[in-house]
Amino acid sequence: MRVLFVCLGNICRSPTAEGVFRRELESAGLAHRVEVDSCGIGDWHVGNPPDPRSAEAARRRGIDLSEVRARQLSAEDFHRFDYLLAMDHDNLAALRQQCPEACQAHIGLFLDFAGQVDRPVPDPYYGGERGFEEVLDLIESASRGLVEDITRRLEGARH
Numbered sequence: 136m137r138v139l140f141v142c143l144g145n146i147c148r149s150p151t152a153e154g155v156f157r158r159e160l161e162s163a164g165l166a167h168r169v170e171v172d173s174c175g176i177g178d179w180h181v182g183n184p185p186d187p188r189s190a191e192a193a194r195r196r197g198i199d200l201s202e203v204r205a206r207q208l209s210a211e212d213f214h215r216f217d218y219l220l221a222m223d224h225d226n227l228a229a230l231r232q233q234c235p236e237a238c239q240a241h242i243g244l245f246l247d248f249a250g251q252v253d254r255p256v257p258d259p260y261y262g263g264e265r266g267f268e269e270v271l272d273l274i275e276s277a278s279r280g281l282v283e284d285i286t287r288r289l290e291g292a293r294h
């Protein structure tokens with residue numbers, strides 16, 4: 136199973152989702168069965184590490200983002216990943232627009248897995264410190280829901 140988190144710059148929300156979701160997979164004993172990555176719709180930050188405010192907020196919750204480097208969404212991603220999960224409605228619209236017709240992947244908003252239908256993870260880039268904590272709270276909740284969803288799918292595939 137392969138999961139790709141998608142935001143605008145790939146330096147705040149989607150790297151955070153990658154780090155938090157990896158930790159949830161490890162807690163659930165599923166790290167070896169699920170591949171995780173993140174990317175951005177835009178190319179402004181390609182090759183850069185996460186925003187220091189995101190890295191610091193994640194570090195305070197025991198999550199290390201220092202290895203993540205930003206990359207841009209590519210056409211192959213639609214074939215490679217089973218889930219392409221957008222942080223907000225703009226990211227989702229871009230995914231739907233670029234998605235090839237034959238693509239079988241689940242494309243949706245990440246917070247659907249937190250039971251928060253049609254809600255975005257707000258872009259924290261131009262806001263204050265509190266925005267980064269809210270991003271983490273929302274992402275932690277959705278990550279737990281996504282682990283449950285993937286667990287069901289993996290069990291379903293076994294029967």
Ligand code: 4NP
Pocket residue numbers: 142143144145146147148149179258259260
């Ligand atoms: P992200 O946040 O999409 O969560 O990585 C942003 C990062 C950079 C910009 C916008 C959003 N930017 O305009 O450069």
